[in-house]
Amino acid sequence: MNVLCLLGSPRKNGNSATLARRFCETARGLGAEVSEVFLNGLDFRGCQACFSCKGKTEACALNDGLSPVLKAVAECDVLVMATPVYYGELSSQLKAFVDRTFSFLVPDYPYVPDKTRLAAGKTAVLVIAQGHPREDLFADIFPRYQYFFEHMLGFERMRLIRACGVYGLGDAEKDARSLALAGQTAREVLSKA
Ligand SMILES: Cc1cc2nc3c(=O)[nH]c(=O)nc-3n(C[C@H](O)[C@H](O)[C@H](O)COP(=O)(O)O)c2cc1C
Numbered sequence: 703m704n705v706l707c708l709l710g711s712p713r714k715n716g717n718s719a720t721l722a723r724r725f726c727e728t729a730r731g732l733g734a735e736v737s738e739v740f741l742n743g744l745d746f747r748g749c750q751a752c753f754s755c756k757g758k759t760e761a762c763a764l765n766d767g768l769s770p771v772l773k774a775v776a777e778c779d780v781l782v783m784a785t786p787v788y789y790g791e792l793s794s795q796l797k798a799f800v801d802r803t804f805s806f807l808v809p810d811y812p813y814v815p816d817k818t819r820l821a822a823g824k825t826a827v828l829v830i831a832q833g834h835p836r837e838d839l840f841a842d843i844f845p846r847y848q849y850f851f852e853h854m855l856g857f858e859r860m861r862l863i864r865a866c867g868v869y870g871l872g873d874a875e876k877d878a879r880s881l882a883l884a885g886q887t888a889r890e891v892l893s894k895a
Pocket residue numbers: 711712713715716717718719785786787788789790791831832833834835840868869870871
């Protein structure tokens with residue numbers, strides 16, 4: 703299996719990266735091929751709403767640092783997206799990537815059941831690190847993106863790895879429960895459980 707891991711925090715070794723890497727290490731141990739992309743290190747823009755991908759071209763018309771990443775998404779089996787919670791949302795780095803996945807939707811996507819250009823059978827994993835310890839806060843993030851990845855982009859399923867109450871650098875390394883969840887999720891995804 704081919705795992706593509708997008709790190710959406712500007713902190714390369716931050717909490718979301720720690721949990722995403724635990725998922726990836728476990729997956730690698732089970733035979734997966736893993737590649738990691740640090741989104742904050744790329745030069746790219748968000749969707750420009752040019753709608754080329756809904757007419758002239760099959761792919762995103764922008765040619766920038768995200769172009770090879772979008773290509774890799776089309777080729778992967780498992781897409782891991784790691785993000786801190788910023789003002790109750792994804793980081794802007796990861797959100798800009800998500801907006802560019804608009805290019806995976808077919809031109810008549812609002813009107814047809816099969817809306818995606820992506821191959822069937824992919825799994826998405828959202829890794830969320832939030833400073834606030836209350837689990838009810840920002841719990842809306844996952845279901846909102848699960849809707850888009852499963853019902854629009856055609857991912858077979860989307861899983862969540864979430865740590866609450868991790869704030870400073872290194873906090874996730876001390877969070878045994880979230881690290882265990884990352885490992886367990888990798889085992890389930892790799893075995894397609
Ligand atoms: C700009 C900014 C906004 C933040 N907004 C929130 C927030 O809305 N809710 C929250 O619980 N934590 C918030 N935090 C804290 C981060 O979510 C927390 O430090 C997290 O562990 C960062 O993950 P990272 O280490 O992967 O970057 C914010 C931090 C920053 C820098």
